[in-house]
Amino acid sequence: xxxxxxxxxxxxxxxxxxxxxxxxxxxxxxxxxxxxxxxxxxxxxxxxxxxxxxxxxxxxxxxxxxxxxxxxxxxxxxxxxxxxxxxxxxxxxxxxxxxxxxxxxxxxxxxxxxxxxxxxxxxxxxxxxxxxxxxxxxxxxxxxxxxxxxxxxxxxxxxxxxxxxxxxxxxxxxxxxxxxxxxxxxxxxxxxxxxxxxxxxxxxxxxxxxxxxxxxxxxxxxxxxxxxxxxxxxxxxxxxxxxxxxxxxxxxxxxxxxxxxxxxxxxxxxxxxxxxxxxxxxxxxxxxxxxxxxxxxxxxxxxxxxxxxxxxxxxxxxxxxxxxxxxxxxxxxxxxxxxxxxxxxxxxxxxxxxxxxxxxxxxxxxxxxxxxxxxxxxxxxxxxxxxxxxxxxxxxxxxxxxxxxxxxxxxx
Amino acid sequence: xxxxxxxxxxxxxxxxxxxxxxxxxxxxxxxxxxxxxxxxxxxxxxxxxxxxxxxxxxxxxxxxxxxxxxxxxxxxxxxxxxxxxxxxxxxxxxxxxxxxxxxxxxxxxxxxxxxxxxxxxxxxxxxxxxxxxxxxxxxxxxxxxxxxxxxxxxxxxxxxxxxxxxxxxxxxxxxxxxxxxxxxxxxxxxxxxxxxxxxxxxxxxxxxxxxxxxxxxxxxxxxxxxxxxxxxxxxxxxxxxxxxxx
Numbered sequence: 001x002x003x004x005x006x007x008x009x010x011x012x013x014x015x016x017x018x019x020x021x022x023x024x025x026x027x028x029x030x031x032x033x034x035x036x037x038x039x040x041x042x043x044x045x046x047x048x049x050x051x052x053x054x055x056x057x058x059x060x061x062x063x064x065x066x067x068x069x070x071x072x073x074x075x076x077x078x079x080x081x082x083x084x085x086x087x088x089x090x091x092x093x094x095x096x097x098x099x100x101x102x103x104x105x106x107x108x109x110x111x112x113x114x115x116x117x118x119x120x121x122x123x124x125x126x127x128x129x130x131x132x133x134x135x136x137x138x139x140x141x142x143x144x145x146x147x148x149x150x151x152x153x154x155x156x157x158x159x160x161x162x163x164x165x166x167x168x169x170x171x172x173x174x175x176x177x178x179x180x181x182x183x184x185x186x187x188x189x190x191x192x193x194x195x196x197x198x199x200x201x202x203x204x205x206x207x208x209x210x211x212x213x214x215x216x217x218x219x220x221x222x223x224x225x226x227x228x229x230x231x232x233x234x235x236x237x238x239x240x241x242x243x244x245x246x247x248x249x250x251x252x253x254x255x256x257x258x259x260x261x262x263x264x265x266x267x268x269x270x271x272x273x274x275x276x277x278x279x280x281x282x283x284x285x286x287x288x289x290x291x292x293x294x295x296x297x298x299x300x301x302x303x304x305x306x307x308x309x310x311x312x313x314x315x316x317x318x319x320x321x322x323x324x325x326x327x328x329x330x331x332x333x334x335x336x337x338x339x340x341x342x343x344x345x346x347x348x349x350x351x352x353x354x355x356x357x358x359x360x361x362x363x364x365x366x367x368x369x370x371x372x373x374x375x376x377x378x379x380x381x382x383x384x385x386x387x388x389x390x391x392x393x394x395x396x397x398x399x400x401x402x403x404x405x406x407x408x409x410x411x412x
Numbered sequence: 413x414x415x416x417x418x419x420x421x422x423x424x425x426x427x428x429x430x431x432x433x434x435x436x437x438x439x440x441x442x443x444x445x446x447x448x449x450x451x452x453x454x455x456x457x458x459x460x461x462x463x464x465x466x467x468x469x470x471x472x473x474x475x476x477x478x479x480x481x482x483x484x485x486x487x488x489x490x491x492x493x494x495x496x497x498x499x500x501x502x503x504x505x506x507x508x509x510x511x512x513x514x515x516x517x518x519x520x521x522x523x524x525x526x527x528x529x530x531x532x533x534x535x536x537x538x539x540x541x542x543x544x545x546x547x548x549x550x551x552x553x554x555x556x557x558x559x560x561x562x563x564x565x566x567x568x569x570x571x572x573x574x575x576x577x578x579x580x581x582x583x584x585x586x587x588x589x590x591x592x593x594x595x596x597x598x599x600x601x602x603x604x605x606x607x608x609x610x611x612x613x614x615x616x617x618x619x620x621x622x623x624x625x626x627x628x629x630x631x632x633x634x635x636x637x638x639x640x641x642x643x644x645x646x647x648x649x650x651x652x653x654x655x656x657x658x
Binding site: 351 | 437441489
């Protein structure tokens, strides 16, 4: 019927049967499935070009380096970053945030200073800062979200005004992994910059659902993972403005991040390699090229876009019809909601629901979603989350709803 | 009283009638709903086993050489499985509990619920049950009247878990030194599996609480060190076996 069914053909995993039923994969916010183009490149590099990058003179190493750097260029162009020196490969969003937390705080944060994070952050964007604050005698300050799950730019401004220069950085999710709300990052960044506070965006979800132009956004750092945007696991990106990256000390010491090593003093390689100690996951890095190409195709297909909105609207309409169901993260403007739904259901515990849905072939997430403080803000210890990708269908949404009703009936 | 093996065999037989997972789960849910619950007042952090999917509470009392457990969980399927475990273990001697295995869970097709990665608290709960049994055996083996504070402290430490690892911190080898003097002053030097462990404060607080609860202990001092570094060589044989490293 619709063209968007074609998108499914890129992703071989979607044909799987689970306990004899067709897989309905609704845990895309945790890991998205990989398209054939990524699987092919992965296989090809492992077979043909498994030589170490940036150091080997031989053909295998040279080819591996070319592919790895092509992956970097694909990321640079996708983000519209000014240059390759602004694109650092890491092992994932968590590693990217930890890098900034460690190195930025070491360079710019003094005892008594503060780091501001929102209440709706993933643990990676909380604990990294807690650890860094502890090391440099700074403290963590929390920007609240309202009952709908939204951040108020006005409250942010009041906080910055009151802090009078003590806040050294604002770390906030582009899109919360629990609420699925696109935060007003442009306004947030503008406001923070008026107070000369740099902003790190946790883009783990944002990179998948929004068009990200780091220069237009003017964010100081943007962190994301490969495995949520169709690349393999174990690779991630840190985008940073040159002014910060050039001044921050290196994160880890080791191979390829040096210029010269003497026991008295070591000098470091230019960006981005300064932050890429050790042999990187170059196969996964190279895979950003086909992965982001897939992401671009999916994002530019108007029918797939319509389908995403249709699925979102359908679930926003239908989920609340189930008695006792409460969705967390309902922005005033529906267009700012991505097709990601975290909810609780009276009388049915999320882990139980997830376990029963699994038996029906449906993959969803349950638990604290790595965002305990946010769940606690809504009085919960656990939620169920369905997160959709462009390759999901309305028919799957219907299957999911029917299964959810059935599971709830079993538990109540 | 039937033996553990007999009760397990009964449960396996009971489950054999279910031909599809739906009936099995419905039965578990039923069991979970009717399980004898832990006293609300006992639902304290001392009795709490944390998992990222759900929480489990477990308490134990001893009567005439037999152990009796009560539990609760916020997940009903987990509760159903707990109720099977309690059916097996309640009223058994500590020695029998220590000698038993949980293979029947696999036989009734619920193995995935006991996978250590499941994080639903069940695996830690079984370890805690065994910990209670081991403590009861230790207690019984001690000469009457002799108050050996250090071994009591060890018994208490065996009740403390890193939430991600189904082996108690004592058998993991995280405790480097225990000194208990006659005045009830206890000093513990310990480490963690990783220096940047995000729950370090939690674990240390749990150690402090567990030891403070030992009769005769007046003051606890915990020194957290990362020198020497912990390695898997420090684990007991049982711990290695438990984690499939042998």
